[in-house]
Amino acid sequence: MSGTNPRPRVCLSPEIRSCDDYSRDVLDGSRAVSVGVMKVSVILNPQSGTLRNVNIELLRITLRQALGNAGLDLVSWHTEARSVNESLQSAMRHNPDCLLVAGGDGSVSAAAKMAWSNEIALAILPGGTMNLYSRTLGLPQDIIECAAAYSASHLTEVDVATIDDQVFLHQFTVGLHAQAVRLRNTMAYGSRLSKIIASIRAFGRVVFHPPRFKVGLVVDGQSFGTRRVSALSVTNNVFGEGHIPYADIPDGGVLGVYYSDPIRFMAAIRLIVDTMMGATNDNPYLHDTVGRKVILQLPRKRNWGMLDGEIINLGNTMTLQTHPRSLRVLLPDQASGE
Numbered sequence: 001m002s003g004t005n006p007r008p009r010v011c012l013s014p015e016i017r018s019c020d021d022y023s024r025d026v027l028d029g030s031r032a033v034s035v036g037v038m039k040v041s042v043i044l045n046p047q048s049g050t051l052r053n054v055n056i057e058l059l060r061i062t063l064r065q066a067l068g069n070a071g072l073d074l075v076s077w078h079t080e081a082r083s084v085n086e087s088l089q090s091a092m093r094h095n096p097d098c099l100l101v102a103g104g105d106g107s108v109s110a111a112a113k114m115a116w117s118n119e120i121a122l123a124i125l126p127g128g129t130m131n132l133y134s135r136t137l138g139l140p141q142d143i144i145e146c147a148a149a150y151s152a153s154h155l156t157e158v159d160v161a162t163i164d165d166q167v168f169l170h171q172f173t174v175g176l177h178a179q180a181v182r183l184r185n186t187m188a189y190g191s192r193l194s195k196i197i198a199s200i201r202a203f204g205r206v207v208f209h210p211p212r213f214k215v216g217l218v219v220d221g222q223s224f225g226t227r228r229v230s231a232l233s234v235t236n237n238v239f240g241e242g243h244i245p246y247a248d249i250p251d252g253g254v255l256g257v258y259y260s261d262p263i264r265f266m267a268a269i270r271l272i273v274d275t276m277m278g279a280t281n282d283n284p285y286l287h288d289t290v291g292r293k294v295i296l297q298l299p300r301k302r303n304w305g306m307l308d309g310e311i312i313n314l315g316n317t318m319t320l321q322t323h324p325r326s327l328r329v330l331l332p333d334q335a336s337g338e
C-alpha cells in the first residue's frame with residue numbers, strides 16, 4: 001500500500017461510525033465540575049526522569065501554595081518510600097479525596113489504579129521522561145509551571161483501561177516496543193537524557209532482528225484470526241496524529257488496537273519513525289481498529305509485555321476493556337486536553 005494513500009480505519013462497534021467521528025462526538029459538551037473542599041496526598045517518585053533534576057523544595061512550596069489558592073487541603077507528602085506502591089499505601093492512610101502523583105507514566109498508572117479502586121480523584125505532575133498521559137490531559141510539561149497551574153482547578157472524568165485486573169491509562173504493548181524497553185532496562189542511566197539515549201540504543205539493537213510471533217485477536221466479538229506480527233499495542237483511546245504517540249482525547253470510550261505485519265530491519269525503522277512522528281496512518285505495515293473489549297491469545301503459557309512503560313508478566317490469554325469516564329481527575333483550568 002502506498003504511503004500517499006492513508007489506510008481507512010475500521011471501527012467495529014455499530015455505534016462508532018468512524019475513528020474521526022468518535023473524536024468529534026466526545027468533544028461536544030463539558031463535564032467539568034467544581035472541586036469543593038478536597039484532601040490531597042502528594043506522591044513523588046524521586047527516581048523518575050524529570051524529578052532527578054528538579055528542585056524538590058521549590059516544587060513543594062509551589063504546589064502547597066497552588067493547592068491552597070484552590071481551596072484544597074494538602075494532608076500528606078510522600079517521597080521517601082522504597083517504591084511508588086509503598087508511597088501510595090502510605091498516602092491512603094490519610095484518607096485523601098485525591099492522589100496527586102509526580103512521576104512518569106508507570107507511576108501515574110499505579111496511582112490511577114489506587115484512585116480508581118478507591119473511588120477517589122487523581123491529579124498528575126509530569127515528572128517522567130516522556131509523560132505521555134499528561135500530554136493527553138493537556139498539562140503544562142514544565143513540572144513547576146504545572147504545579148503552579150493547580151491554583152485554579154476543576155474535576156473531570158476520564159476513561160480507564162484494564163488488562164485483566166491491571167489498570168492502564170496510556171497503552172499496553174507486546175513485541176518490538178516492549179522488547180526494546182526490556183533491553184533498555186538492563187542498561188545504566190541516571191538522568192532523563194541518558195534514559196532517552198539508552199532507549200535509542202535499545203531500539204537500534206532490536207530493529208536488526210525484530211520479533212515475530214503469533215497472536216489471536218478478537219475485538220468486540222469479531223475474530224481477526226491468528227496473525228503473525230512483530231508488534232501489537234492496545235491503547236486507552238486512539239492515538240492522535242502529527243505528534244509523539246499519545247491520545248488527544250482522554251474520554252473517547254474506546255480502545256485503539258494497532259498491530260504490524262511481521263517486519264524486517266528497514267520496515268522496523270520506518271515503523272518506529274512513523275510512530276514517533278504521529279504518521280502511523282500512512283504506514284503500510286501497520287493496521288488499526290477500535291473497540292471496547294479486546295481478547296488477545298499468545299501461543300506460549302508465559303509471556304511478558306509492557307504496560308504504561310513497565311515490563312509485566314503475562315499469561316497466554318488476556319482481556320482488555322475500556323471503562324468510560326470512570327476515573328475523576330483534577331485538572332488545572334488551563335489544561336487543554338478536554
